[in-house]
Amino acid sequence: MSAPAAYLDHAATAPMRPEAIEAMLPFLAGTFANPSGSHAGARAARRAVDDAREDLADVLGCRPGEVVFTSGGTEADNQAVTGALARRPAGSVAVATAVEHHAVLTPVEAAGGRIVAVDGGGVVDLEALAAALDADVVVASVMLANNEVGVVQPLDDVAALVRERAPLAVLHTDAVAAFPWVDVATEAAAADLVSVSAHKFGGPKGVGALVVRDGVDLAPLLLGGGQERDRRSGTHNVAGIVGMAAAARATADTRADTVARIGACRDQLVEGLLAAVPGAVETGVTGVAPDRTHKVAGNAHLCFADVESEELLFLLDREGVWASAASACASGALVASHVLAAMGVSPRLARGSLRLSLGWSTHDAEVQAALEAVPAAVARVRRR
């Protein structure tokens, strides 16, 4: 495998930031002790975890004691939904939007929860949300930004509705896709539970965090040694936690510049493709949020009628342009996007979806490579 000409799949995972790798190395090669122990090595590891917790709390706008380290975004999302339901009486209800990540949707659906519609732009329908909220609802989950189409949800409006109509409910927001682009400390301040995942912002895979605000009663998913104040048992992933904190700090410190620079790249990419490919449709820019400012800066999502994503991605891969379409199942086969379906995108368009997701490492040459490769590939695979 050689390096791609254009890595445009940051929403799947971002390349590691050098700051994260550097921060992790001492805990891979040297300080290996279990932070739950009592000797000098354990104390050194413990100090690293505590430092990381304080760093991450600062970036996330919460107190260090409110950070629960997890194995990633999926575990954090699962715990938010399942953990909230577990502490409430039978008959309690979970609510989520139809465009949540499956890490939220699947546990909500498994618990017989209520699914709230979105509009054609992917924004939660606030009237439908209001109708779904009542005194039985104990957890409402509305993502900060969508992982497929990049649409940012109006979380403050959502929070106001939840407080008013479901006073017993906790509000969870999956901020996994939003974190590289949005100041989670301010934009998710209204949420009681916030999920993040390190590898989406230049940290390592296999580590994430759930912010659990003081006073929120949440059952653990993992039982055992009682780490994380009994909220998440299991030996700490010390190197991962340290790497996550370093990546979070680097992301937050450069976020404004990244959003400005990458947003311009993204606009150039989308506008170039819309101009070069007849019939190309940009997703997530209709409905009540009719412009790109309601999307995260790194997301370019387009649909091409009479194109099959699998063929398009195959040819782009051959040209060294790494991208994706909808999510893939365990076998690697593409599955139809529940997000595009919820937005009312026609199957004819949805079958030809393409997500080009940019990130901290994206440079102009990658955008140019995509601008050359995508129109040629679409022309080749399009059925006339």
Place this chain on the structure above:
Amino acid sequence: MNVLVAMSGGVDSSVAAALLVEAGHAVTGVTMKLWGGESDTGCCSVSDVDDARRVADRLGIDHHTFAFADDFTARVVEPYAADHAAGRTPNPCIECNRHLKFDRLLARADTLGFDAVATGHHARVSQRGDGTRRVGRGVDAAKDQSYVLHMLDQAQLARVVFPVGGHTKAEVRALAAGRGLRTATKADSQDVCFITSGTGGRGRFLDGRVPLTPGRVVDGRGRQVGRVDAVELVTLGQRRGLGVGGGAAPRYVVDVDPVAATVTVGGVDDLQVDSQRVAAVAWADTPVSGPALVQTSAHGSAAPAVLRVDGDARPGTDVTVQWERPQRRVAPGQSIVFYDGAEVLGGGLAF
């Protein structure tokens, strides 16, 4: 040659890929994800995809997964259920070859710039003096799959490759073992890939997809002699599961009428016929009348007959097979394949 190999995760397609790599071709592996179903077992399960991918890794070739489940459902599974509902006995493997492997996959291979599609079928492609091609029987008579490939036409035959057709199954397994391929000792796939014993078998699969009608079993004079739970699951020529055992001579199903919910049984002689009509015939090249060998099941033997093309000599037209000696009548929906020696001339569905 730039070849796309359909890798099911079985030993035959694993060796097919290996042989193409060793022959110097540019090879890419692909597994078609055809069926998710309720449980992800049977053909094209996650573990089969894993096997295909690890074999590709071992061979140093790229491996992709294509999601064709929509076409598989529409063109194989739903017709399979509808055929049963109509009292026919379908062969879904043949419809999968017709619509998925040698239509959708071949079209995609074209689009993506491949010169050919290879599979692990035990069959060979031969070229005649006039330049036309035929599907020929594989070397291993017991594993020959030319029957399920009878629908391939000249355009398709020019672009398909069957690398293991010249080897016996034992040789294929030895080739796999010699190359350290993890599929070397993997069991052959069985029966209908989307129905597994773990999911309750055929009756359970069809229950809910088609109406299953309890029916009467009658003899040739219309007297009721037994009952069946589902007329739709009864096949012409079937002997067991009719609740009519114990008589002097074995009795066979000689007619299935799902509308009247009636199964008629009779003696073995009642199944013997002098001729057999064939519908929806696909020809390798041009329609052929005259003497031929005719095979009526995947692993049966071919019997001599004379083909008569009915009406205009156009593809898809009906054929009447005039048997040299009387043969067992073929269940409607089963495939009937015509051979010239070891080469396929064409084939269609028992009418």
